[in-house]
Amino acid sequence: MAMVRVVPDVSGLDKPFDYAVPPELRAIRPGTVVRVPLHGRTVSGWVVADGIEPEGGLELKAVAAVAGLGPPPEVVDLTAWVAWRWAGPRRALLRAASPPRRLSALPVPPAPGPLPAVPPGPLARAAEAALAQPGRPGLLVPGPATDPLDAVLAACARAGGAVVVLVPSVGWAERLRARLARRGLAVAGSWAEAAAGWPVVVGTRSGAFAPVSRLGAAVVLDAHDEAYREQRSPQFDAATVLAERCRRAGAPCLLVSATPDLAQLVAARRVEVPRELVRRGWPAVRVVDRRLADPRTGRYSEELVRVARAEHPHPVVVVHHRRGRGRLLACAHCGELARCERCGHSVGEVGEDGARLGCATCSLERPRLCLACGNLRLKVLRVGVSRVREELAALLGREVGEVTAEHEELPATPVMVGTEAVLHRLRRASVVAFVDFDLHLLAPRLAAGEHSLALLARAGRLVGGRGSPGAGVVLVQTRLPDHEVLAAAVAGDPDVFLRPELELRRQLALPPFGALAELHGPGAAEYAAALGLDGAPLDADRWLVRASGHRELCDRLAARPRGPAVRVVVDPASV
DSSP: OOOEEEEEEOOOOOEEEEOOOOOOGGTTOOOOOEEETTTTEEEEEEEESSSSSTTOOOOBBOOEEEEEOOOOOHHHHHHHHHHHHTOHHHHHHHHHHHOSSSSSOOOOOOOOOOOOOOSSHOOOHHHHHHHTSSOOOOEEETTTTOTHHHHHHHHHHHOSSEEEOOOSHHHHHHHHHHHHTTTTOOEEHHHHHHHHSEEEEEEEEGGGGGOOSSEEEEEETTTOOGGGGGGSSSOOBBBHHHHHHHHHHHHHEEOOSSOOOOHHHSSSEEEOOOOOHHHSSSSSSEEETTOOGGGGTTOOOOHHHHHSSOSSSSSSEEEEOOOOSSSOOOETTTTBBBBBBTTBBEEEEEESSOEEETTTTTTTTEEEEEEOOOOEEEEEEEOHHHHHHHHHHHHHSSSSEEEOOOOOOOOSSSSSEEEEEHHHHHSSSEEESSSSTTTTOSSSSSTTTHHHHHHHHHHHHHHHTTTTTTTOOOEESOOTTTTTHHHHHHHOOTTTHHHHHHHHHHHHTTTSSSSEEEEETTHHHHHHHHHOOOOOEEEEEEEEEEESSSSHHHHHHHHHHOOTEEEEEOOOOOO
């Protein structure tokens, strides 16, 4: 009798079990969703392997029934790698790769149509060059306002199988499907259509597990976007997952990003985009130095007030990071920010009386004073979005709307104040102004610079590239006007920041030249010691461990099972 291995769809249980297959259910294969007996009840699960050799003397229970279609065998194998790479339960991945409801049959696929012609533009030519060599992802770095459609069409024109395209948001996916359909391409709109053989699949994060039978090529737009990172365990990165899937299938993978993260720069093969095309795709960025600003002007510069009062065809968007990551202080005498002398991140008040300053990144403490001039008077720079809206409304004498993730509708006002959420919910703006960009530049996280540059790129997409008619401007208020991130945005060249940052990471053996994992929970300290890796406490129940690479890190994590009191996050974004 045939034997299969099944991962039950049971919360808290991530262990496979072996079952016998009755003769009437011979069509079972890896990925099939089945019903199996488990501890006195019948539960659903996924077949993850067949042809299993039973252990001697054991009498296996039989599969009760076939419940429906599941992911193809190659995706089932991929979930095992993802569970190892991000140290999480395989069950969650199999669920993400399965249809949202039970399916027993697939629709009839459309008749093959003619492939689209490759567009004649420089972006399409660069995409063709990147797609010509499968095995290692190709990377294009155009300007943020550059339309990436030509890169997608180039992939569709040369693919020998289905093309999977990932985008960061559902709205973008719907718009891209419509644009491709207008060009005569059949684009899958559901899991069933993707599995049935529609030639193009456009999706968000879970699209990395799209059930296509033969993968011809893959494209990831805005490959740096944090939306590709799953928030539940295992916290996988969809762009990395899709690149691994392409490697296994021998299919080309194309990453497109105006601000690629450093891991992508190392892992991918970069194909140069014409410099002038890149520069035209970046917005006009105006940096306002606030170090020696007249204190009577408050937190809003004359430049910001002037552009906010003017009439524009599109809204003026004012961005303020209300949450912050600790207090941000500046010297009341010289205006310099209070920064850590070891790592350069911001420092905040520590202790009950706030008499000392401490760094949340490296835990260094020092007396409460300015390192630039020695002055003891430091002022706190911290306000919320609601306060900014009230102040601007009074200052401008006009209605100002507020936008955060909690607001369902966008206000119909000429000026809007919001968190980063406003940059993802608007399609167009005449001006994007950052009230205090230093909150992003000095955030206590390793990727603060990368995230800050991505924010400017996102703002640039709203106002348009400097080469487009009617383009707006990005206004940045800062006390760090010479920061490499701002220099890169002003020049329209992300390498101004990325290259020195990559070299610094190399010298410090930090990702992508090393691997990190964050351990949470009461047993984090004991588990960190058991792993035998370099580690350091972040707080009472939070540890950080480091290895020379992901193979060493993930093998250690897989070899030492942990209890329920410890949660593991590989490649933590918060560190």
